[in-house]
Amino acid sequence: MSQEHVRISLTLERLWQFSLQYYSVREVKEACLHLQNHFNGNVNLLLLLKWLDEQQVAFFEQDWQTVSECISRSETLLHSYRELRRKLKKTLPDTLYREALQFELQLEKQQQSDLVDCINSLTLINNEDAPLTQRYCRQLGAENLAQQFAKPAPKR
Incomplete structure (x- = not known):
């Protein structure tokens, strides 16, 4: 069966707003x-992946590796920064800690920008398989969390 290619309008701002609301x-x-x-x-x-599930689109199975690679650089930076922030939480004044959280949020947004660029470079198809969030949870061995992400995102 041949998959029909799908066009979507994914922008950083659209993903960011969706993420803030869903999260x-x-x-x-x-x-x-x-x-x-x-x-x-x-x-x-x-x-x-949840945003793509809501659009009922997916990427080809072989593109999982590409998607993982597109965030690997920012993931290392984000993970290191998050660990540092957690260690400093008890010693930083509240105002400085809030600034550290804001900076981490900027790193998160940059990572989403990398993801948007990556997804927009891939061929997308109608998702006729399990939701992407479910597949991702399965890859991580977190099948028990998949049901939480299966619920529809709240409407604005």
């Missing part, structure tokens, strides 16, 4: 942090 749901935030802290999952990648 604001307490259960989603908790599941994302659990995925990150216990399965080494990438929350920005998960949020992108």
Whole structure:
């Protein structure tokens, strides 16, 4: 069966706004942090995959590696910075800690920009298989979290 190629309009701002709204749901935030802290999952990648699931589109199976590679550089930086911020939490004044969180948010947004560029360079198809979020959870061994991400994103 041949897959029909799909065009979507993915911009950084669209993904960022979707992410802020979706992540604001307490259960989603908790599941994302659990995925990150216990399965080494990438929350920005998960949020992108959820956005694609909402559009009912996917990329080809062989493109998972490309998507992973496009965030590997920023993931290393983000992970190192996050660890440093956590270590300094008890010693930093509140105002400085909030600035550190804001900077981490900028790193997150840069990573989403890398993901948007990557996805926009791939051929996308109608998703006739399991949702991308479910496939990602399965790859990480976090199948129990997949049901949380299967729920529709809240509408604005």
